Amino acid sequence: MKQTPEMDRIQQEMHPGIITQNGFLGDDSRHLNDMLQEQDAEIQRLGLTHEQIAARLAELRDAGVQGLGQPVRVEPHFEVTADSVRGRLPCPFMHGVTVGKLNTTIRNLASGETITVTDLTIHLIKDHGFYGGHGAPFAITPEHLARFLELT
Amino acid sequence: MDMVLSILTAIGVMTALSGGLALLMVIADATIGRYGPCRIRINDSRDLEVEGGQSLLSTLKNEQIFIPSACGGRGSCGLCKVEVLSGAGAILPTELPWLTPDEQKRQIRLSCQVRVKRDLSIRIPEELFNVHQYQARVAGLRDLTYDIKEVRLQLLDPPAIDFKPGQYIQFEVPAYELTDEPIYRAYSVASGPDQHGEVELEIRYVPNGICTTYVHQHLKVGNTATINGPYGDFFLRDTNRDILFIAGGSGMAPIKSILSDMVHTKNPRRTRYCFGAKAIRDLFLVDEMRAIEKQLPDFKFIPCLSAPDTADVWNGERGLVTEVVDRTVTNLDNLEAYLCGSPLMIDACVALLKKKGLPEDRIFYDKFA
Numbered sequence: 001m002k003q004t005p006e007m008d009r010i011q012q013e014m015h016p017g018i019i020t021q022n023g024f025l026g027d028d029s030r031h032l033n034d035m036l037q038e039q040d041a042e043i044q045r046l047g048l049t050h051e052q053i054a055a056r057l058a059e060l061r062d063a064g065v066q067g068l069g070q071p072v073r074v075e076p077h078f079e080v081t082a083d084s085v086r087g088r089l090p091c092p093f094m095h096g097v098t099v100g101k102l103n104t105t106i107r108n109l110a111s112g113e114t115i116t117v118t119d120l121t122i123h124l125i126k127d128h129g130f131y132g133g134h135g136a137p138f139a140i141t142p143e144h145l146a147r148f149l150e151l152t
Numbered sequence: 153m154d155m156v157l158s159i160l161t162a163i164g165v166m167t168a169l170s171g172g173l174a175l176l177m178v179i180a181d182a183t184i185g186r187y188g189p190c191r192i193r194i195n196d197s198r199d200l201e202v203e204g205g206q207s208l209l210s211t212l213k214n215e216q217i218f219i220p221s222a223c224g225g226r227g228s229c230g231l232c233k234v235e236v237l238s239g240a241g242a243i244l245p246t247e248l249p250w251l252t253p254d255e256q257k258r259q260i261r262l263s264c265q266v267r268v269k270r271d272l273s274i275r276i277p278e279e280l281f282n283v284h285q286y287q288a289r290v291a292g293l294r295d296l297t298y299d300i301k302e303v304r305l306q307l308l309d310p311p312a313i314d315f316k317p318g319q320y321i322q323f324e325v326p327a328y329e330l331t332d333e334p335i336y337r338a339y340s341v342a343s344g345p346d347q348h349g350e351v352e353l354e355i356r357y358v359p360n361g362i363c364t365t366y367v368h369q370h371l372k373v374g375n376t377a378t379i380n381g382p383y384g385d386f387f388l389r390d391t392n393r394d395i396l397f398i399a400g401g402s403g404m405a406p407i408k409s410i411l412s413d414m415v416h417t418k419n420p421r422r423t424r425y426c427f428g429a430k431a432i433r434d435l436f437l438v439d440e441m442r443a444i445e446k447q448l449p450d451f452k453f454i455p456c457l458s459a460p461d462t463a464d465v466w467n468g469e470r471g472l473v474t475e476v477v478d479r480t481v482t483n484l485d486n487l488e489a490y491l492c493g494s495p496l497m498i499d500a501c502v503a504l505l506k507k508k509g510l511p512e513d514r515i516f517y518d519k520f521a
Contacts, residue, residue, distance in 0.1 A: 021224065021331055021362060068472055069400055069494035070430040070458045083358070084495045086222055087229040088249055098249045101228070105359065116359050137360045 003033035013092040014133075024092060024124075028133030039131050042142040046152055053142065054126030056149050057117055061104040076150075077109040089120050091127075099123050108148055115140060115148055193273040202268060208234070209263040218283045219276065220322065220383045224335040225264035232263040239272035285380040286310060290373050291350065296436035299357040300402055301368055302342070304350060305377055312348035313381070315341060317409040318388060318490075318518070321351060321381030325363045328370060337363035340492065340518065341382070342405035344412030351379065356402040386518035388414070389488060393514070395421050396481060396489045398473060398501050400428040403493030404437060406518055410490070415447045422450040424481070428473030428497065431461045454480065474500050484510045491517040 003011075011032040016023035028035065043050060063074045064082030071081045081104070088098040102119040121138050124130040132139025146152045187204025192211070194200065202211050209225050209232050212218070223229035230250035236259055243251065247262045266272075292304035307313060315321075322336040343352035358364045371377075388395070388410050397407045407425065414423070429435045434457075441453035456469035456476040469476045474497075481487075489505055491498050498517045505515055 017226075019226065019228070021226075021335070065496055067430075067458065068428065068474065068497040068500050070428065070434075070472070073459070082496065086231065086495065089228050090246070090249075103358070 025133035026135030235275040315382035316387040319382040324378040340406035400493035
């Protein structure tokens with residue numbers, strides 16, 4: 001599917017070396033439009049919303065922040081470590097939003113799996129329904145994320 | 153036949169047009185982005201003749217003037233501020249989030265975002281002229297914990313560095329699988345300044361971190377490394393006040409450097425050091441700290457665990473470092489606090505110390521954990 005010049009500009013911002021060293025697209029060659037539509041369809045199939053996913057991530061992040069860089073146990077069986085570094089990143093959707101560099105590492109103690117999300121990840125999911133291109137750092141498919149967070 | 157000819161002609165025209173456009177782009181790339189020789193006047197006292205076209209940050213680096221930057225010139229750390237008195241043009245939208253109204257009035261700019269296109273006049277702190285680049289050899293690597301590595305660098309050229317204990321250097325990560333260009337990251341020096349020929353760093357692994365992945369998974373003893381420094385105003389103030397150090401994780405590094413210097417200079421000040429960790433496996437250099445307790449007349453190391461593992465045998469302080477400080481630090485009348493760790497920890501500690509009545513001008517911190 002074709003996409004607008006504005007979407008082209010946003011996708012350009014997502015390439016490596018523009019906002020972050022490795023970018024947001026990984027080795028995904030699809031148009032951003034297509035990624036957004038496919039990720040949105042995936043969320044709908046799961047009977048969820050982007051806001052629900054982002055809200056759960058934000059809830060875990062907020063709990064992790066209380067640990068001041070140390071891991072915090074969160075019911076039912078998550079271990080969360082929030083760690084920030086100096087700086088802010090602009091949202092690649094270019095709407096004037098900048099987000100602090102806070103990384104949240106979440107370990108699902110039941111499955112043994114660990115994921116790391118950034119505050120920009122949470123913003124991109126909540127406000128834009130974007131989960132990253134295949135193979136991009138911090139990218140995770142909606143289905144994988146929903147399963148990891150035990151929302152399905 | 154006519155149709156075939158038409159198609160071939162169309163293909164020929166398209167190819168010629170594409171070739172022409174490509175040639176134009178090559179010419180444009182080689183000419184439009186060039187601004188010729190420019191002059192940068194620094195602090196009204198020295199001039200640099202440089203080639204225009206690059207960012208001010210890169211241009212100064214090429215002239216061996218190093219402005220601290222933690223994001224590799226992407227405008228996302230806000231650290232590379234310099235005063236640009238003329239020649240920079242209007243402030244860019246990418247700079248605005250980093251500049252207070254007062255800084256904008258004072259013509260402060262992010263040097264990574266200002267492109268050198270014409271003559272510039274800038275003002276930078278004089279101490280930046282003391283920042284040099286050093287070639288070094290990795291003399292030692294040691295796992296301090298499962299995620300913190302000690303890196304010992306032997307300086308080769310120049311062979312020695314002068315720094316104040318507590319300051320930091322920038323470590324160059326060469327191009328490798330996670331970065332296609334060299335980038336710099338800032339780390340506090342952990343060794344004392346009496347070890348002029350050696351620099352010790354403590355680097356915690358961060359998932360997907362470009363520098364930390366390089367150090368933890370690729371760096372080997374004997375490798376060469378490039379650093380520049382020293383930077384920063386996190387160092388022990390020359391007063392007679394009591395000292396409270398608070399650190400967590402690799403925030404240990406500058407405190408260790410300051411303590412090494414205190415031992416070296418036989419500093420008698422009353423000193424307490426609260427170090428926060430989750431469990432015993434996150435503690436490190438405890439024996440070294442206990443040894444310093446014996447070498448300094450009034451020093452106490454107070455490690456505290458926020459969530460010891462079930463197998464941990466621990467009779468020391470428990471709780472977050474803020475809780476331990478709140479419990480154990482009662483008299484702040486004659487106190488100075490020095491904090492190093494994650495920004496989250498520092499923000500929480502600053503808020504606590506201010507709430508307990510410590511004036512803000514007696515709290516010093518370094519968020520580059």
